Structure formats: C-alpha cells, structure tokens
Amino acid sequence: MEESSTTLPKPRKSALARQWGWLRGYNGRVFTEDLVAAIIVTILLVPQSLAYALLAGLPPQVGIYVSIFPLLAYAAFGSSRYLNVGPTAVISLMTAVCIATLPEGTRLVSAAVLAVITGVILLVAGILKAGFLMNFVSRPVVSAYITGAALLIIFSQLKHIFGITASGNTVFALLGDIKSNLPNTNKAALWIGLSAIAILWLIKRYLAYGLVKLHVKSRKAKLIARMTPILVVAIFIGISAYFGLADRSDVRVVGRIPAGLPPLNVPMVSMPEFKALLVPAIVIAIVAFVDSTSTAQELAARARGRIDSNKELLGLGASNVVAGITGGYPINGSMSRSAVNFSAGGQTQIVGLLVAGFMALTAVFLTPILQALPLAVLAALIIVACFSLLDFRSLWRTWVYSRADGITALATFLAVLLLGVQWGVLAGVVLAMALHINSTLQPHMPLVGRFPGTEHYRDAARFNVETNDVVKTLRIDESLYYANARFLEDKVAQVVAESPNMTDLVLMCTAVNRIDASALSSLEEINKRLKSADIRLHFSDMQSRVKERLFRSSFLDRLTGQIFLSQHEAMEELGPEPDWNQLSDHVDIH
C-alpha cells in the first residue's frame, strides 16, 4: 500500500513488507472505522452494481459478481488504500459499445474475455513499469473525456426513463433512435423514472444542507445524503411489489436474478472473436488505468500520501483478470465509491475485503428482493450519478487559460459524443501531443536589448530597452531540435536581411535546453552563411550541459565568434559605445 508522506523519504523495505507493512499497526479502532466505511460503500454499491450491469447490456447479477473477487485481487496488488474497484459507468458504457453488435448469446462470454484481455494488458504494462505512460493523458483530456462520457451515458439511459428501446454509440444515433420511438413511451415507466430522478436530485441537492441546519455534522450529513440511493431503491421496490409491476409486461423490471456466488471458469472465444476484442480491450485498459489512477492520486494527495502507478497497473490488471474468470466484465476504480470510502473514514484495503464479503452475502441472500426493481429507477440512479460528473466549468477555464489545451479538451469531448466513447481518449492524446510538438516548431525568437542600468536583457518588442544596430542579439525561447532547426535558419536569414549594419549576431541561449545533431548542422550552416556576409556569430548564456555537448563536435573550431558566459559579458565585449542609449520605442507592459 506504500503510502508515505510527501515530506518524508521512503525507507527501503522488501516488496512484501511494503505491500502489507501497514498491517502491523492495524488494531480494533482502525478495524471499526474500516467496517463502517465498508457498510456505507456496500449500501452504495448494491444499486450501482445492478445499474452498471444494465448499462453494459449484461444481466444484473454480473454487476454483483464483479464486486466480489476482483476487490480481493486489488487489495493484494494495488497501491491505493482508498480505491474501490468494481463496476463503473464509463467502463460499463465502453463494454456495452464493444459487445452491442455481438449475437445475444455470446455477449456474456465476450464481456468476460474482454475483462481478461484488459487485465492481461494492464498486468504486462505493470510488469514493464509502463505506468509513466499515463502522463501522456493530459488533465484537460481526462476531464473532457469524463464529461463527454457522462453526457453520453445520460442520453443512453433516457430509453429506460421513457420505457422504450433505443440503441446507438453516438449522441446523434441515440437521440435519433429515441426520437423515433418516443410515441411508444410507457407512462408508468416515465412517472417512475422522473420521480426517481427528482427525489434523488432533491436529496443530493438539499438533504446534506438541511441536515447541517439540524446541527448534524457536515461530514456526517454528506455521508447520509450519499446513502439515499438505497432508500430510493427500497421505496420503488415496495411500490413495484404493491402494484405487481413484475407481472405486467409493460414496465420493465430487473427480473429474476440467480442467487449464489459467481461461477469460476476461464472464458474462451474463437480467434477472430479474440482479435475483435483486442483493440477495445486496449482502449478500456487505458481509460480504466487513467481514470482509476486519477481518483487514487486525488485521494492519496488529500491524505498526504502517494500512489505507485506501476502497482496500480498490477492491481487493476489482477482484478480485471479475476473479474473475467468469475463471469464478469471489465472494471476499474470508482470515483464515487472511493470518495465515499474516504469520507466515511476507511483506512486500509481491509474495506475492500469487507465490501467483497458483504456483496457475496448480497449475491447469495438478497437477489430475490431486488428483482421487482424497475429499470427506470436504475436508469435514474445512473443519470443523477452522471450529472455530478459533468464539469463544463473546468473545460471553460482550460479554454481561457490555453487555446491549445482548450482545443484538445473540446476535441476529446466532441469525439466522445460524435464518434463514440472509445475514440475520445485516443483523439485527445494524439491531438495534445501534436499541438505540443506544434508549439515547438516555430519558437519565439525575440531580438533583445538591455534594461537601462541593469544587466538584464529583455524582448525589445515588449520592453523599453537599449538596442543597437551593429551588435544584435536574438534570444531563442526553445530547445533546438530537428523539427525547428530550419526555422532558426530562416529566422537568422530574416534578421540579417533587416540589419544592413550588423557585424555581430549573438544567439542568447538561456532557454535552449538541447541542441541535437540536426540543429547543430543548422548552426554550422548559419555560421557559414554569416561568415560569407562578414558577420560573426556568438552565443551567450548557454547552459553548461549544452556547451559540453558542443565541445564534442568540431563546430566550435569553425565558429567565427565566441561563447560568452552571460549576455552582459557579450555586450560589454562587443557593444560599441557610441550606439548605446538608443532606446527602443516600446513601453514596458509589465
């Protein structure tokens, strides 16, 4: 579980001691806290497990199955103390998209195989210590993806609220299908669905607030408010039983759930089916990992701890494999349940073991009670849960701060809605990298001058600085590498063209962190061209790492000018006295 305060260096321990080291301090008090958290998480999990199985297009018991043994696997391998793995909205939707086109009879086994493949991919990534790859999924991509997926999930659940059938992987397909089936709306389902949404929404909105007014402690009030879904479920099971909805053919209910623990077997599919599942499994693995790790990191940071992303891969991988061989489908860490666990005071992964136990009891004893629950209520649970995942504010803030990040977020969001949930992360990752690289292609290269009376040199186009015609300085605000090397050649050529009196050009390399072999060729070329125009080439403020590298080439032998330690030194040496004090006519903007 390897969580140490950020301010303390981690002591080196054996792998086993690190994973289970916290057990030494485990005592009755901690256990009580874990038990309370486990009960609360279970209360939240029971309706969620049914709802997400429904969302995935699988029988309700599958949701319960993946809430038992996978939790044990995560406890054994994962690195977060607070993460609750199991069925989640986004991964359920991705599973639904993947298996929707398969024949009805093969969906269960395909979903299980999907979980095993996803798990194996995560395990291999964990063994290869590829956890750092998650850094390539930027925060704007994650938040846009979650908002887009939540919106898509809300639309996908509308059919249950209206009591109609509809399908589709994109927002247009879904809404089109809903629209054409709208005349078949079932009024009973609609009433149940809308009232469930209204109750859940009002409770979510005002219960905690009301309880605080009644002098309940804020944290407790929030927890109670979060538990209400089970109450809503109970009420509607009562109503459904009273009106005998299970026997009517028009209002769809959960229906008979086989009681008992999940079957244990390795699911098998044919080679072509396996190949068809491979790409979705890769995408699910990426999303599951990024999503879980974000949640785990967030909670670890609140507790001033850290998580190990490679162990996170192992934990998630193992729990997905277990989910697959116990008749389940892909799972990941749940944001809502993990947060509840944390606020309820859960301390260790003992919570996970206890929740697994409670869910096993549910599977064996409680399924007959749940069968009368209308699907519209489950849909209402999903919709209200997804409302809180919508975060348009942060998308807007991202847009305001940086256009490139904003475009990435927007593209991710639109890709989820218009192309389907499986394309969002991919689109975001590729676009973010393309825009990042793009921003380095045409580096900012201002001519700089001296801040009067100081040793500071600033952008002559922005600041009121001293410049002169004979010695010019170009500051390069980027590492020089193959993709922008020719741009530097062009920029220097432009400066030369605009400076008929120039005898010396200084390249100020404060922000140049690297000069690769292609950029070195360009510098050689620039040096050669300047030489034939009788202009000397100098460098200033070069980082020592960069300078050392240049010494390995023969470039410095041919350099017409010098390498100065600082820009000031360069100007002291080169700057012709008479031309100083010619102030640029720009004003200081900061």
Add this chain to the structure above:
Amino acid sequence: MEESSTTLPKPRKSALARQWGWLRGYNGRVFTEDLVAAIIVTILLVPQSLAYALLAGLPPQVGIYVSIFPLLAYAAFGSSRYLNVGPTAVISLMTAVCIATLPEGTRLVSAAVLAVITGVILLVAGILKAGFLMNFVSRPVVSAYITGAALLIIFSQLKHIFGITASGNTVFALLGDIKSNLPNTNKAALWIGLSAIAILWLIKRYLAYGLVKLHVKSRKAKLIARMTPILVVAIFIGISAYFGLADRSDVRVVGRIPAGLPPLNVPMVSMPEFKALLVPAIVIAIVAFVDSTSTAQELAARARGRIDSNKELLGLGASNVVAGITGGYPINGSMSRSAVNFSAGGQTQIVGLLVAGFMALTAVFLTPILQALPLAVLAALIIVACFSLLDFRSLWRTWVYSRADGITALATFLAVLLLGVQWGVLAGVVLAMALHINSTLQPHMPLVGRFPGTEHYRDAARFNVETNDVVKTLRIDESLYYANARFLEDKVAQVVAESPNMTDLVLMCTAVNRIDASALSSLEEINKRLKSADIRLHFSDMQSRVKERLFRSSFLDRLTGQIFLSQHEAMEELGPEPDWNQLSDHVDIH
C-alpha cells in the same frame, strides 16, 4: 523558380512571375551553359536509366521513359533550378520491393499506378502546404537511411555480378539466397562485372586527380571523371557485340528495347490492388520528397538561394503523375545528376527540358545499340554509384555528438537492412520523435546558487556557488507540460524532504517556455502542499509570455509567494544575510 539570396527579402510577385521570372534575363550565354550541362547530364543519365529500371525489376525502356516527360512537369512546377528528376537508386529499390511479389504480367501497370498514387499524394500535400512535415525527418535519419539503402542496393546487385538469380528485401534474405546460388556462378558475367567495377572505381578514384596533374582545371577534371560511365558502357557494348554475348544464353544482356516514345495512357488496377499499393506509395512519397528536397536545398544553399518545399511537393507530384501516365514508375530528384548539372554550370530548368529532348532522341534512335550491354555492367554502375552514398563517418560523428541521435540513426540503418528499405524512414521518424519527447519527460532541475560577487546563478552541483538552507532555488530546464508535470511535483517533494529548514522555494523559470493547463494544475498542487508545510513558493526569471498566461488563471491569487523579475531580485528580497557565503564545495568545471 523563386530563388533569392538569403540576405535579401523576397519581393512579392504573382505566382506566374515568380515561377518563370528568371526567363526575362535568359540569353544566349545562359543557354550555352544550360546546353553543355544538359549534354553532360544526358551522358550520365542514359546508362543510369537502364540500370535503375533493372534495379526496379522493370524492362530497360521504362528507365528511359521516366527520363522524358516527367522532367517537363518538374520544370513547370518545381522550385529548384538545379534538380534533375528521373529514375534514382533508392526509389527504384522501393518500387522493386513493392512489385516483386506481384505476378510478372501485372508489374508494369502496377509500377505505373504506384507512380500516379505517389504523385497524387505529393500534389495533395503540396496543395495543403504540408511541406513543413519534412522537418520531422531529422538529418541523422536521412543520412542513415541513404547509407542503409545504398548498402542494400549493393547487395541486391551482386546477383548480376555473379550471373545468378537471387531475391529478397532484407540483407539476410539476399545474402542467404546469393550464398545458396553461388555454385551456379557464371564466370563470364563475373569477369565482366568485376572488371567493370574495377575500371569505374579506378577512374572515379584517380582520373580527376591525374587530369589535374596534367594541368586540366579541377572542376573540368571532376566533370570528365564523372562522364566515364558512358565510356565503360561503350567498351562493354563493343566487347559484348564482338563475342556475340546477346546470342549466348549464359551471359544476360539488356536485350531488345522497343524503339520510340513512351505510350500515353492512364494505368488502371482493381480496387484490392490499389489498396495494396497505397501504403508503399505513401512511404515512397515521403522518401522521394525528403531525398529530393535535401538535394535541392544543398544546391540552393551553395548558390545562396532557397527552395520552397511546398512547390517542391507540387513539382515532384506532377512529375510522378506524368511518369505514371507515360508508362513509368516512381521517380525523384537524383543527387548525382543534380550535382553534375550544378558543377557543369547549368543555370535554369531549361537543362531539364533539353535533357528530356535528348532522352527522347535516345528512346527513338539509340535503343538498338544498347541491347548488347551485359547486365553485369549495369550492376557494376549501380554498385560504384552506391559506394559514394555510403557515409559511415557522419553516422559515427552523430553518435559521438548525441546518443539519442545516434540511436535514431542506428535504428534507421538497421531497419533498412533487416526489415527492408520501406521501414527505415518510418522507424527513424517515430524513434526520433519518441526520443525527443522522452528527453523532455524528466527535465534537468538543478538547485542553483549565486556566483560569488555577481548576479549570476548557476547549477550548485557543477559550480562553486553560494547557497543557503532557508531559501532554495530550483531551476527548471524545460517547458512544463502535461507529460512532465507530475515529475515536477515529485522533484519538489524530494527537495522539500531533503530541506528541513527551508522556508522559501524559488522556481527559476529562465528556460520555461510554456506552462500548459496540466502543468498549471501541478503548480497549484505544489503551492497547496508547500503551504501546508509552511513553505512559500516563488517564481523568478519568468518569460513575460508565460507570465501573461498565468494572469489569465486564478493561480496567482492563491500563490503563497511572489513572482520576481529576476533571480537576483528574489534573493535580495528573500536571502537571509547570515547564511550567505556558505560556498558549495564543488569546483567550476568550465
């Protein structure tokens, strides 16, 4: 042809005027120079056109065909004055690889379709102004690719020298096949091939040198030496005719070449065949473009001019389409012939038009003479030409200068030899980008201190500088973006853990050219964590562009410390007097 000196700004003219503007100054003197250059290029091109068609696995006349009309297309659209387009070694080999597996009867039409597709890709790229994409092919990749391809071509021609059959797209496949067929070696072919290689090599090596000794001018001597292939061809045609090799079945000769101009027709293939040619065409388009543009740029730079990479795309695209509809195969700019053109004094693309005319005459009148030429002589021409493309020295220099560039070059080289010529550039481009990104993932972040008596702050681990325990400064030598944001969090956590007395942390942002939305989140996180540890966070030397961006977010409202204009200002304000003068115990290494 838009070539302007690098030191002069380009005047704005209409597209037509720019393309043909040089015609205004065209006169008899320039024409004479162009005519001489055209004759010399044609003398070099005749044997090359046969040899490269042979290399491509196509009938010899195809090499002549692509040396006629495509040159007119390039003259109309291209931007280089000196580039000679037509059949080349590397593109011929790539064509061979692509069509080798097709049935004998369909190869000709497939090669023509390949040229059309390649041309269309290049035209579309040109219209989209995608010329900047060539910047992503770094110089080490280009030079490693050319060396690898030249080596592969040499191996592929050995079969003609031994007079045996052998095939394969990789070095192992080729050498294995040659080895097993070696017992069938044809002694006559071997003698012809080896003696041709020896003669060509000796002439190449010593003729220019000898001529200079005889007081021939150096440039003229080099040109004469370069013309010798036609002499060797003539000698061996004579020998072959004398011994009647064309009638013997054991020594393979060029054979009957249909006389006349190329047929004009749009080649057609079925949809599956088209699809199979698409990916090779993309790779050929990239290589043709990169290779031609490198050559054109090199020659333009020597003449103090420039080329326009988007027009280069149009010129190459048009000439490939024309090559395809005149019974040809993909072509590009030839390094050897363009260089000869340049040294022979060719001034404009009139050379291209004249060469096209001479090649048309060759096609109509000279083919009967060429048919007795032994294939072993053509193979010898290719082998000796490829020897001069081998450039292991520059690979070694790249390796010494930068390990990342060296690894990229080595991978490109090995990919060409072991996987085949079509994989080299792709492997190089992908690896170069991966290594470039990798170099930004874990930025260099040294703690810095003051150079005694100055306002300069340098890496405390490398220089003998003043530091103190209470105010620490971390210099960030990289732009902060999503992929390295978490690394910064970790680094700061590590500094905090090692600095129990620290009250202020300054992040010196001299080399930070960008802070994206993800990095901003990380800075917020760092600020929050430092605050709870009673450490203030400051910034210094931040570029004004970066600072302006931060003002758009609410980060500065929550920042516990300040943003200082310079690091010196920060230390003047924060630095506690008593702890100064505690010199770090490292020595100055520069």
